Amino acid sequence: MPNLSKNRQDPVLIALGETIRRIRLSKGISQEKLALLAEVDRSYVGRVERGDNNVAVLTLARLAGALDISISKLMQEADL
Numbered sequence: 001m002p003n004l005s006k007n008r009q010d011p012v013l014i015a016l017g018e019t020i021r022r023i024r025l026s027k028g029i030s031q032e033k034l035a036l037l038a039e040v041d042r043s044y045v046g047r048v049e050r051g052d053n054n055v056a057v058l059t060l061a062r063l064a065g066a067l068d069i070s071i072s073k074l075m076q077e078a079d080l
Helices: 011-026 031-038 042-050 057-066 071-077
Strands: none
Touching (some): 011 042, 011 071, 031 042, 031 057, 042 057
């Protein structure tokens, strides 16, 4: 389902998504594996990585946990 939100592709969301993708790839984790670990849908992970979704705090915590990184470190690496 496409996100038609006015926040779609906001620079903050793009920076966060690119950071999640970079960390995921550096750990050799597929989107599907990350989604399973974080208990979210794989397509949702893709939308977050593209900056198409304004990820909720609890979901961000699950994604960060699945990547074995704290939310604060994730935000720091995204320069946010």
